[in-house]
Amino acid sequence: MGRAPCCDKANVKKGPWSPEEDAKLKAYIDQHGTGGNWIALPQKVGLKRCGKSCRLRWLNYLRPNIKHGGFSEEEDNIICSLYISIGSRWSIIAAQLPGRTDNDIKNYWNTRLKKKLLGRRKQSNMNNMSSMGGETKDANGQEDDSYSPGLSSSAFERLQLHMQLQSLQNPLSFYNNPALWPKLHPLQEKMIQNLQSLNEFPNTPLMEHALPSPQPVQGQKVGFYESPTAAKVNELKSLHGISSSDNSVAFINENNSMDSTHVPKAKGIEQSNAGIQASVFQAEIDNFLNTKTVDFVPQEDQMAEFDCFKEMNVSKDGVLWWSTNDFDARSASLNAWESTSVLRPQQIFQEYELGYNL
DNA sequence: AAAGCACCCAACCGCCTTTAT
DNA sequence: CATAAAGGCGGTTGGGTGCTT
Numbered sequence: 135m136g137r138a139p140c141c142d143k144a145n146v147k148k149g150p151w152s153p154e155e156d157a158k159l160k161a162y163i164d165q166h167g168t169g170g171n172w173i174a175l176p177q178k179v180g181l182k183r184c185g186k187s188c189r190l191r192w193l194n195y196l197r198p199n200i201k202h203g204g205f206s207e208e209e210d211n212i213i214c215s216l217y218i219s220i221g222s223r224w225s226i227i228a229a230q231l232p233g234r235t236d237n238d239i240k241n242y243w244n245t246r247l248k249k250k251l252l253g254r255r256k257q258s259n260m261n262n263m264s265s266m267g268g269e270t271k272d273a274n275g276q277e278d279d280s281y282s283p284g285l286s287s288s289a290f291e292r293l294q295l296h297m298q299l300q301s302l303q304n305p306l307s308f309y310n311n312p313a314l315w316p317k318l319h320p321l322q323e324k325m326i327q328n329l330q331s332l333n334e335f336p337n338t339p340l341m342e343h344a345l346p347s348p349q350p351v352q353g354q355k356v357g358f359y360e361s362p363t364a365a366k367v368n369e370l371k372s373l374h375g376i377s378s379s380d381n382s383v384a385f386i387n388e389n390n391s392m393d394s395t396h397v398p399k400a401k402g403i404e405q406s407n408a409g410i411q412a413s414v415f416q417a418e419i420d421n422f423l424n425t426k427t428v429d430f431v432p433q434e435d436q437m438a439e440f441d442c443f444k445e446m447n448v449s450k451d452g453v454l455w456w457s458t459n460d461f462d463a464r465s466a467s468l469n470a471w472e473s474t475s476v477l478r479p480q481q482i483f484q485e486y487e488l489g490y491n492l
Numbered sequence: 493a494a495a496g497c498a499c500c501c502a503a504c505c506g507c508c509t510t511t512a513t
Numbered sequence: 514c515a516t517a518a519a520g521g522c523g524g525t526t527g528g529g530t531g532c533t534t
Contacts, residue, residue, distance in 0.1 A: 150502070150528090173519060189520080190503070225522060240523070241501050 141173065141184040148184075151191055155181055159188055160196045168192070194235045201233035205242055213239060213247060218292050251295060 162179040169175060173185035181188065194200070205213075209231055216227045222243075224236035231239065 148504075171519075184504090185519085186521095187503075194502080222523065236522075237502080245500055
C-alpha cells in the first residue's frame with residue numbers, strides 16, 4: 135500500500151509552466167508568502183497545479199537570487215570536492231553555493247561535470263578501473279554505466295575521482311609507489327577481497343590504485359572545519375559523539391592549520407611541513423577514505439548508511455570504521471559545511487583538468 | 493535537406509523524514 | 514504513541530534543441 139497522492143492527479147496540469155502561471159505564483163508568494171502549506175497553495179493562487187509542483191517551481195526558478203548556468207571554476211571545485219566527500223547529497227552541496235539549486239547542481243553534475251572529470255580522459259589508466267565497476271564501454275565504445283559489480287555508480291565515481299586526483303597530484307606519491315603502502319586496514323583488505331572475488335580484475339594493479347593513503351596516527355580523529363574556536367570545537371565534538379575532554383581530536387581551520395589549543399599532544403597528527411602544508415582538499419579526501427574515526431565501531435544503522443560498503447556486504451565485525459555523522463542533513467543544517475574547509479582545491483583541480491585534457 | 497543522435501534541463505515520481513493531530 | 518499529511522530529497526524521464534552524418 136502506497137500512500138495517498140498529494141493531489142488529484144486527474145485535475146492538475148503537468149508539464150512546463152507558462153509565463154502566466156509563473157506570474158500568478160510569484161505575485162501571490164511575494165504578497166502572502168507560502169503560508170506554510172504548499173498543498174493548499176495552488177487553490178489559493180488559482181492554479182491547477184500540484185502543490186509539490188508549485189514548490190519546485192518556486193524553489194528552482196521563481197524565488198529571488200536564483201542563478202542559472204554559467205558555473206564558475208570555483209563552483210566546479212566545490213561541487214567536485216563535496217561530491218567526493220558526501221556523494222549525491224545535492225541539497226547539502228547546493229547549500230554551499232548561494233543562488234544555486236539542488237536540481238541545477240544535480241543536472242550540471244550529471245550532464246557536464248561528471249563527464250568532464252571522469253569520462254574524457256585520453257589513454258586513461260582508469261580503463262582498468264572500468265572493469266571493476268562504474269562506467270564501461272560496450273563494443274561500440276558507448277558508455278555503459280549499468281555495470282557495477284561492486285559499487286554503486288555514485289560510490290564508484292567518488293572513489294575514481296579520489297584516485298585520479300591523488301595520482302595526478304603527485305605521480306611519485308604513495309599510490310604509485312608500492313614500497314610506501316602500509317599494511318592494509320582490515321576493512322580495506324576485505325573490500326579488495328570482495329572485489330577480487332568478483333573475478334573481474336584478477337590482477338592486482340587495478341586495486342593497487344585503490345589503496346588508501348597512509349594510515350593516520352592510531353586513535354587520531356580529524357575534523358575539517360573553519361576557525362575552530364573552543365566553543366565550536368566542543369560543538370563539533372558533540373556532533374561527532376566525541377567527549378569534550380577527548381583531546382585526540384584536532385580541527386583544521388580555513389588556513390589549513392590546526393588550532394593550536396586543540397592539537398593533540400601525545401598522539402598528535404604528524405606535523406611535518408608537508409603535513410601542515412598539504413591542502414585541505416587532500417586531507418579531506420584522505421579523511422573520507424580512511425581516517426574519519428580510526429577507533430570507531432559503527433552501529434548497524436550507521437553502517438547501512440554508507441552505501442559503497444553496504445553494497446559490498448562488509449561485516450562490521452572486527453573492522454574499523456569512520457563516522458558518517460558529519461554528513462547528515464542535521465549537521466548540514468548546523469552549518470557544519472558552512473566553511474571553506476573543503477572548498478579550495480583550485481590548483482589541484484586545474485592540474486587535474488590539464489592531465490585529463492579537458 | 494532531412495533523419496538520427498546526443499545533449500541538456502525542467503519537471504515529475506516515489507520514497508523517506510518531519511510535523512501535526 | 515500512532516497515524517496521516519506535508520515537506521524534502523534524489524533519481525529519472527521526456528521534450529526541446531543543436532550537431533552530425
